[in-house]
Amino acid sequence: MANLALIYGMRLLPSDEIAELGDAPIKLKNGREARVTMHLLEGSKEDIERQLKTSLEAFFDFYPEI
Numbered sequence: 001m002a003n004l005a006l007i008y009g010m011r012l013l014p015s016d017e018i019a020e021l022g023d024a025p026i027k028l029k030n031g032r033e034a035r036v037t038m039h040l041l042e043g044s045k046e047d048i049e050r051q052l053k054t055s056l057e058a059f060f061d062f063y064p065e066i
Contacts (some may be wrong), residue, residue, distance in 0.1 A: 004066065007036055015042045 007026065023035040041051045060066070 009036075009038075 018040065021038050021049065023037055026034040026036060028034060029047065040065055041048045041055070043051070
């Protein structure tokens, strides 16, 4: 299996200041482009940490071969 790269980004903002959320582009070495879907988690620090942990665990459920 090839080495993998998990791409993610985080930014903490007041939830009432967010107007729109879109995909982030990734340029691949072969000249093609991929997209990363951005996700929004809201709540207290504890709520966000819990949701992020659950989301990360669920993400790896999509890839049982790794």
